Amino acid sequence: MNRKRHTGFSLVELVIVIVILAIISAIALPRVGRGAKGADESALGQNLAIMRSAIEMYAAEHAGSFPGDQIVDQLTKYTDRSGATSDTKTQTYVYGPYLLRIPPLTVGPNAGKNDVTVVTTGPEVGGTSGWVYNKNTGKIIANCGLTDESGSRTYDNW
16 A cells, blocks of 8 residues: 655645634734834924923023024024024024924824924914924924814823
């Protein structure tokens, strides 16, 4: 009795392996998506901390005055005591720069934008800019326009 032995997988074994892989991918893929959202939120928290530190450092060096309408230039260029800006450091323009650039927003419909809307009340979110800054209070928030389950705007109190 000479029987040839066939090597390989049977159809049942292949089906079992495919079902196991499908179950694993169904569990893993939603978690990967949540991980990306968590990374974006973490980056937003870090960017807010950096922006707020820069604003506070500016105020400390400018006799308690917050940056004004020209916040982007005042944080990314050299400034004098009154807040006027210059691209180069001189004997007059000795303060700053506090940031290399304004970081982009990482969440919401305005993600990727790094422009700043300057307001005197609020700050209220709206429009298409990445950040909303109140020049009277020095408060800056992410202009992401998202709300949580309770209906309050997400990230406003970060």
